[in-house]
Every structure is written in structure tokens, then in C-alpha cells.
Amino acid sequence: MTSNTRTLLIAGLLVVATGMALYFYAEHRTQTGIAAYQETFRAELDEALERQALAISKLRKNTNSGERATPTM
């Protein structure tokens, strides 16, 4: 193996290794970003649902006594 061949081989390996490192880094950033968005989404949704559930649970049920909320002819 000549010196030039060896240099080319090493350079090629460096390029491949750098490409793979960049790929895995980008993939890691994407997954981390998605996880962060999902976590924020879940927290905000849970908070909104809790607030809505509290508001909705204050409504009178149809089965409650008092005002008749079941219309009939």
C-alpha cells in the first residue's frame, strides 16, 4: 500500500466517521426536540383538561333534582 493510498484511505474513513457523527448528533437533537415538545404539550394539555373538568363538573347533571333539564312534551 503506497503512502498516497494510505492517506486517501484515512481521509475517507475520517469523512465517513465525521458524517456518521453528524448524523447521530442531528438525530439526537431531533429526538430531544420532539421529546421536549411532547412533554410541554402533555403538561399544557393536562392542565387545560383539569381546568375544563373542574368547570364542567360544576354544571348540573341531568339527573340532579331541582330544575328539570329533561325536556318532554
Added chain:
Amino acid sequence: MARARGVGRVAGEADIQELLADNRLVALTDTQYYHLQEMDYSVPYLTPDAAALLRLLGERLHEKLAEHDLPQYRYVISSGLRTGDNQRALRRINPNATSGVSSHEFGTTLDIVYHKYRYGALPEDRLPDTPYPFLNDRLEMLRVQAYDALGMRYWQELQGLLGRVLIELQEEGKVLVILERGQPVFHITVADDF
């Protein structure tokens, strides 16, 4: 009432097409106010007055929901116009289906399921987009499912709200309402011009 305000008994598809052409029937589709459940024994057509009543009912329901700072839930319609054939088929499985003439046969009457509500996601309620296009629709779908589940959990409260709107409309002479026995539906007939 249904007969007086209706289109006369509708035998089948040919009658429906004729009435649609004369604008005496209108086709129903999902709106921001209501969702159409799949109909096995009826078809989604009503008179223009009945369709206008549905819109008014939806507007009033949404006003009440907004007063309580609640999501804009849509009510669910389970039955619309019944042709003669529909009515005969239904009579075999449902004792509520009268052996004579049903008010559903005139296009003025429909059934609203009172234990199902669908979340009506408004465009402005949609989540801000993330940098990940595939994630946007997925999160939005989860949000809609979560609100649908909330509506299912609190259906009795929503039924109470819908029931009070129907009582108001009945007191205004715009609708006649019957709570059907053995079926979780409000059976409603338009009672006024719109």
C-alpha cells in the same frame, strides 16, 4: 305537528331527489354545531326549517358552553328523515318505532343522542406548529381525542346543558321535544318557521 310542517311521507330516493330539487328538503352534513352519526334506518335530510333549528340549537349550546369557559362541544344526530322502507325495517328491531306513521317520515323530526358529544376543534384552538411537521398532526389528534374523552366522561353535565337549551327553545315555541324510552335520545320536531 310533524305532518303539518313536513313534506308529506317520503317513499324513497326518487321522492328525496324531487324534494331536494324543490328546496323542500336539505342535505345535512357535519358542521361546527353537530356531528352526524352513521344512520342505519334513516337518511340525513330535513326540511329547511328543521335544519335552521339545528343551527339555532348549536348556537345556543355554544353560547352556554362559552359562558362556562368550556370547549365548543357538538351534539350528535343519530336519526333524520325516514323513508317508508326505513321505517318498516326499523320496526322489526325497535319497539319505539311506531307501527303507524312516524314523525320522522316528514323531514321535520330528528333524534339527538344525549350521551355522546364531539369536540369541535376551532382553527384558532389548533396548537402552534412545531418544527417537526409529522408531529403537528399527531399532537392535534391527541388533543382532540383528549377533549372527546372529557366529553364522554362528563356527558351527563353536557346533557343537562343541552336539555336546558331545548327547554328554552320549547318554551319559545320553536321545538317539541320528547325523551324516548329505552333509547338515549332527544326526539325533536321543529315547531316554528325559521
